[in-house]
Amino acid sequence: MGACSDSEAVWRPGGRRFRRCPRAGCRPGRDRGARARHHCEPHRLCVPVGAPWINRLVWGSPRPRVQLLGSEYAGVVVDVGEGVESYAVGDAVFGFIDGRPGAHAELVAVPVDGLVAPVPEGWDPADAAPGMEGAHYAHACLRVTKVGPGDRVLVHGATGAIGTALVQLLHAEGVEVTAVCDQRPPDRPDLTEIGAARVVNVGDGARLDSVGGDYNAVIAASGHLSFAAARPLLRPGGSYVSNDMGRGGQNLLLAAVGPVARALDRHHALFPLPRADAALAAHLRRLMGRGAYRPVVDRVFDFGDLREAYAYVDTGRKIGNVVVTMPGGARSGRWSPLAPGRQPSAEHPRARPCHRHGRRLP
Structure with a gap:
């Protein structure tokens, strides 16, 4: 979905003025009906966001450097650029905006060869929205x-967005997972429900050395465990993995x-370099x-x-992810997708005209 430059503004239905994310592929304007219109650039999708996901904050001084946040989204395609053949108008998709925030907007333009995929059949967009980044x-x-x-x-830090995803991906590969967390709220689902063979809550006084040893790998999912620990x-010959650079960049040096x-055959550190392409998006969707x-x-x-x-x-104190629904998007509430059969009904944004096709889109 597209956005204006910092000095531009777009008009949405009803005549209210709002800002969209900079550096997007959509070229918005204002027509007589005071409705936002868009024109998708080649090899991009234009998607109205129904449910963005919060992962981390971007700070600046003296005010936030990036004023439009959000890293993931789910919605319905309203336009495609030239050369896009794998998606069509009306497709429900979810994805991750790699390298820049901007999902807390009404529209977002994303490259078709990036981390974007069709919403799995039977899934609510709010369930799928946080499916990519972590x-x-x-x-x-x-x-x-x-x-x-x-x-x-x-897996140390197993209750975060990365940690909960990592427990499941390792379990899917047949790996025996020990999940270490800190002060898991008692009213949240246990990590054994998503594949952990053992859960150690160090916030309840358990010592990290109580988990034993002889692990093939220790992964600091939240970056709060050092190589020395x-x-x-x-x-x-076991490996330590963290996607955090560590104090003074020590993890990169290690x-x-x-x-x-x-x-x-000594203990060693590894630094993961994530890929953000359509093949990975398709793999996660299949899982x-x-x-x-x-x-x-x-x-x-x-x-x-x-x-x-x-x-x-x-x-x-969150477990996993927090989802925000846009006006007219998926229904809000409090629930966990770990509960079997929990499929809230989808409420997509209302139809809007597309100036390129001259018809109303879902």
């Missing part, structure tokens, strides 16, 4: 460790000498379609409650 970081950790069936992996838990340590992976949704907020949504994320 999983694409988790997949990078899985790929770099090269673990497989029968291996043992400890992970080493006693590893078997000879990863640079990792191949030498690995060749000597979702067969029930091997389902993004964990802690709470769903209306867009008008965006401040409260971010305040809840800042508490550090």
Whole structure:
């Protein structure tokens, strides 16, 4: 979906003025009916967002450097650019805006060869919206460790967006997963429900060394476990993985000498480099379609409650993801997708005219 430059504004139905995300592929304007119109650039999709997902904040000084946040989205395609053959107007899609925020907008334009995929059949958009970002970081950790069936992996920080995705992706590969979390609220689903063989809650006084050792890999999903703390838990030749650079960039330095340590069958550090392409998006969608992976949704907020949504994320108490529904989007509430059969009905944004095709679109 497209956005204007910082100095431009677009008019939405009803005549209200709003800003959209910069650097998007849509070229908006204003017609006599005071309705937003768009023109998708080649190889892009234009999607009205029904349910963006909150992952992290971007700060600036003296005010936020990026004023339009949001990293993931789900919605229905309203226009496609030239050369797009794999999607059509009316397709329900979900995805991740890689490299820039902007999902907290009414429309977003995304490259067709990026992290975007059709919403799995039978899924509500609010369920699918947080399905890409955490999983694409988790997949990078899985790929770099090269673990497989029968291996043992400890996931530290297993209740976050990356951690909950990682537990499921490892379990789908036949890996025995030990999930370590901090102060998991008692009213939240247990991580054994998504594939963890064992859960250790260090917030309840359990010591990290109580998990034992002999792990093929220890993955710091939240970046809060150092290589030094992970080493006693590893078997000879075991690997430590973190997608956080660490204090002073130490994880990058450790990863640079990792191949030498690995060749000597020593403990070593690995730094995952995520990929963001259509092949990975299709792979994650297949996992979702067969029930091997389902993004964990802690709470769903209306867009008008965006401040409260971010305040809840800042508490550090969320399990998985927080979803925000745009006006006219999916129904809000509080629920967990871990409950079997929980499929809230979809409420997509109302139809709007497309100036290129001259017809109303769903």
